[in-house]
Amino acid sequence: MSAPHFVGLIWAQSTAGVIGDAGSIPWHVPEDMAHFKSKTTEHPVIMGRKTWDSLPAKFRPLPGRRNIVVTRNPSWTADGADSAPSVADAVALVGESPVWIIGGGEIYRSAMDIATHLEVTEVDLDVDGDTRAPEIPHGWTATAGEWRSSRVDGTRFRFIEYGKP
Ligand SMILES: CCc1nc(N)nc(N)c1OCCCOc1ncccc1N1CCC(C(F)(F)F)CC1
Numbered sequence: 372m373s374a375p376h377f378v379g380l381i382w383a384q385s386t387a388g389v390i391g392d393a394g395s396i397p398w399h400v401p402e403d404m405a406h407f408k409s410k411t412t413e414h415p416v417i418m419g420r421k422t423w424d425s426l427p428a429k430f431r432p433l434p435g436r437r438n439i440v441v442t443r444n445p446s447w448t449a450d451g452a453d454s455a456p457s458v459a460d461a462v463a464l465v466g467e468s469p470v471w472i473i474g475g476g477e478i479y480r481s482a483m484d485i486a487t488h489l490e491v492t493e494v495d496l497d498v499d500g501d502t503r504a505p506e507i508p509h510g511w512t513a514t515a516g517e518w519r520s521s522r523v524d525g526t527r528f529r530f531i532e533y534g535k536p
Contacts, residue, residue: 377469378462378485381410382504383492383528389500391475394425397498400521400528410490411436411471417461417482420444422474423452433473439464441478458482479505489533494526511535 383403384390391397415437423431423440432438432451439461440452447454455461458481462470472482483505491504495518511533518529 375462375465375468375470377487378472378482379410379469379488379490380472380479380482380486380505381407381490382474382479383407383494384504385494385496385498385500387497388504389498389502390504391425391502392498392500394421397500398494398496398526399523400492400494400526401523402519402521403492403494403528406492406530407473411473415439415465415467415470416473417441417455417458417465417470417478418473419475419478420447422478423449425475437465459485476502476505483508487535489531491531491533492528493531494528496526507533 382390383396389397411433412435416433417439418441420440420442438452440449440454441458441461442454443456453464455464458472458478462485472478489507489511514532516530518527520527
């Protein structure tokens with residue numbers, strides 16, 4: 372099994388870096404859900420247990436993808452998910468590329484060192500939240516798409532891709 376050479380982190384954040392509040396996402400931008408779905412479908416996804424718990428029931432497990440949940444609880448199990456004690460162990464379970472790391476905050480921070488690709492949706496909102504996006508270290512280069520407006524309520528958003536030269 373070869374280690375995946377494409378390890379992507381994917382998240383949606385407010386401009387100030389909020390990604391969640393009380394276990395949910397404080398906005399509704401269906402274009403981001405479609406973006407997330409198109410990027411991750413058919414590829415394995417790795418997430419923390421809190422993100423697993425936050426998934427709406429009809430998306431748990433995320434369909435069409437191997438779901439791997441990172442938890443320190445060795446007796447944790449769930450239908451439709453594998454588990455691993457750390458991000459590194461979860462990535463080691465995957466012998467294909469790309470693998471997508473889909474949240475939450477703690478998991479992104481522990482995965483940043485092994486990430487090769489960041490796929491960030493910036494939502495132009497000023498919202499409060501208890502969970503923040505990871506700091507992006509120096510050395511990543513950003514390619515930002517154009518600002519778009521959500522069909523629901525006109526909320527502006529854009530997709531930013533980060534690579535490492
Ligand atoms: C979309 C939210 C999202 N955006 C980006 N860009 N990066 C992410 N890491 C991400 O968080 C995925 C895990 C949390 O996901 C959800 N949390 C609350 C409600 C709904 C969801 N979604 C809806 C879409 C669904 C589909 F299967 F269609 F993709 C998956 C579950």
